[in-house]
Amino acid sequence: MFSRWGVWGQPLLSALRTPTSHFGGGDRVWVENRRGAIVESRHIVHAAVVNGEGQLIAHAGDPDFVTFWRSAAKPFQALPLVEDGVADHFGLGREDLALACASHSSEPAQVALVRDFLKKIGCAERDLLCGPHRPLSDAVAHDYETRGVRLTAVYSNCSGKHAGMLALAKHHGWPTEFYTRVEHPVQQRCLAAVSQWTEVPEKEIGVAVDGCGVACFAMPLRSMARAYARLGSGEPLPTPHSLVVAAMLHHPDLIAGEGRPCTDMMRAHPGRVITKVGAEGVYSALLTREGLGVALKVEDGHSVASALAMAAVLAELGLRPQPASLMARPITSSRGDVVGEMGVSGGVVR
Numbered sequence: 001m002f003s004r005w006g007v008w009g010q011p012l013l014s015a016l017r018t019p020t021s022h023f024g025g026g027d028r029v030w031v032e033n034r035r036g037a038i039v040e041s042r043h044i045v046h047a048a049v050v051n052g053e054g055q056l057i058a059h060a061g062d063p064d065f066v067t068f069w070r071s072a073a074k075p076f077q078a079l080p081l082v083e084d085g086v087a088d089h090f091g092l093g094r095e096d097l098a099l100a101c102a103s104h105s106s107e108p109a110q111v112a113l114v115r116d117f118l119k120k121i122g123c124a125e126r127d128l129l130c131g132p133h134r135p136l137s138d139a140v141a142h143d144y145e146t147r148g149v150r151l152t153a154v155y156s157n158c159s160g161k162h163a164g165m166l167a168l169a170k171h172h173g174w175p176t177e178f179y180t181r182v183e184h185p186v187q188q189r190c191l192a193a194v195s196q197w198t199e200v201p202e203k204e205i206g207v208a209v210d211g212c213g214v215a216c217f218a219m220p221l222r223s224m225a226r227a228y229a230r231l232g233s234g235e236p237l238p239t240p241h242s243l244v245v246a247a248m249l250h251h252p253d254l255i256a257g258e259g260r261p262c263t264d265m266m267r268a269h270p271g272r273v274i275t276k277v278g279a280e281g282v283y284s285a286l287l288t289r290e291g292l293g294v295a296l297k298v299e300d301g302h303s304v305a306s307a308l309a310m311a312a313v314l315a316e317l318g319l320r321p322q323p324a325s326l327m328a329r330p331i332t333s334s335r336g337d338v339v340g341e342m343g344v345s346g347g348v349v350r
Contacts, residue, residue, distance in 0.1 A: 027349040029060035029313070031298065031305035035331060035340035043281075043305035047296035047313055047348060050225035052233050054199070057292070058317070058348040064220040067297045069194075070210060070278030073217055074101045074161055075244055076197050076227060077190045081164050082240035084189075086171040090121050097247035098254040099160030103277055105137035105257025106144075106155040113254070114159045121167040128153035129180045130162045130212040137257050158212035160254075165190075165214065180213040187215040197227040211279060221295040228286045228293030231274075245286070248274050261307035264323040265314065273319055275310060279303070283310040287317060304329055304342065312344040 029045040048063035050056055056063055078100035081087050087097065096117045104110040118124060132151040135141040144151065153159060165186045169176045174185045181187065194217050195202045206218030231241050238246075248255055252266035255276065265275045265285075274286040281298030283306045294313060298306045311326035331340035 027060055027347075029296075029309060029344065029346040029348065031302070031308055031342055031344050033331060033340065033342050040340070043302045043309075044299040045296055045305070045309045045344075045346075046221060046299065047294065047309070048221040048225040049313070049317065049348065050222060050229045050293045052229050052291040054226050054229070056222055056225075058350045060296075060313075060346065060348045061299075063222045063225075065297055065299075066206070066218055066220050067282060068206070068208065068210075068216050068218045068278075068280065069224055069284075070216055070280060070282050071103045071158070072224065072276045072278035072282050072284040072295070073194060074103070074276065075231065075248065075274075076194050077161060077214075078164055078244055079193050079197070079240055080168055080189050082243050083193075084168065084171065086164075086167050087243075089171050090167055092117070092120065092167070094247040094250050095254060096120070096160075096163075097244055098251035100164035101244065101248055101276070102160045102255045103136065103157045103262075104160060104254060105140050105260060106135035106151075106157065107137070107140055107257050110254060110257065111154055111159075114154050114163055117160065117163045118154075118166070121163065121170055123163070123166050123170070123176070125152060125154045127166055127176055128156070128159060128162050129178075130156040130158045130214075132156055137260060139259065140257070156212060158214075162212065162214070182207060182209070182215045191215060191217065194227075197230055198223040199226060221297060224284055224295035225293040228274075228284050228295065229291055230293070232286050232288050232291040232293070245274065245288070248276075249288070261311070261323075261326060264325065265311060268321070268323050269319055273314065275314075277303075277307070281306040283307065285310060285314060287314070287319060290317070292317065308342060308344050313348060316348055 031043040032039050033041045046061035046065040049058035169179050169186050179186045200219045200223045210216035252263045256262035262275045276284050280301035283296050285294040311322040315322050329342040330338045333339050
């Protein structure tokens with residue numbers, strides 16, 4: 001148990017459900033917002049922990065809760081770069097593979113590396129079909145706003161993934177135009193990879209359009225966790241998936257960025273864990289030594305709550321200590337005064 005304040009394509013799955021939420025049981029995890037002494041809101045968490053054999057070994061709420069994997073699926077969308085020989089063909093290194101898996105912060109060094117990635121594959125920024133957006137890091141966003149930096153597609157947190165998709169298209173001789181469309185061979189190849197690693201048949205995976213314009217995939221949390229657990233399988237090295245894992249473990253600074261939860265959790269335990277955020281309260285992780293995959297969803301899509309919940313679940317699974325900034329989160333007024341706190345309650349059942 002956690003201490004109270006510690007630690008357009010195919011149809012959606014017909015099994016889409018919205019579970020009823022209850023409190024007080026040992027299989028419940030929730031994140032509370034407390035303002036003063038009063039609980040102002042609760043963010044319900046569903047989680048699945050799966051081992052390399054595909055067995056559910058721990059859960060909270062509904063481990064079969066169906067949701068979109070969003071950016072937490074990026075490692076599996078990047079796997080064809082290695083499996084299909086794209087990385088060897090273009091001489092892509094660990095930094096390139098890490099960026100293909102990243103939801104980066106648009107830091108200057110990260111943007112420069114994506115530009116280098118594009119040069120390696122003979123593409124230009126104009127080939128990217130991801131739109132620009134405010135950087136995910138408030139510090140980076142404030143810096144760019146102060147300096148009047150014009151944000152373009154390469155600044156998108158998904159620009160590394162899109163560069164990888166362009167590389168995949170060029171390697172196979174597929175058109176690079178409209179590579180984001182669900183029916184394009186690039187997106188169909190990514191769907192096949194997701195199906196292979198989650199062991200969910202393609203026809204049972206919900207497909208829609210992600211925020212950056214490419215396909216995104218819906219399935220049960222248990223299946224997402226299974227895929228992450230399989231990334232940690234002890235097959236003889238090197239394998240395509242081990243190269244992707246190594247790239248992520250060696251470059252936590254590229255997976256997210258300074259002061260962001262994915263990077264902080266991975267830096268706190270070098271080589272021990274991969275954490276990957278997705279939009280709308282989704283998070284996935286791999287515990288490398290234990291070979292455990294974790295997937296969770298905050299039911300109302302609260303992103304801060306999802307990071308706190310992932311840190312708490314990892315701690316309960318033995319990965320301690322977690323960064324102090326993820327043990328609890330202060331709630332402040334517009335003047336900066338601390339007026340409350342967010343924290344995790346409940347625990348997973350094994």
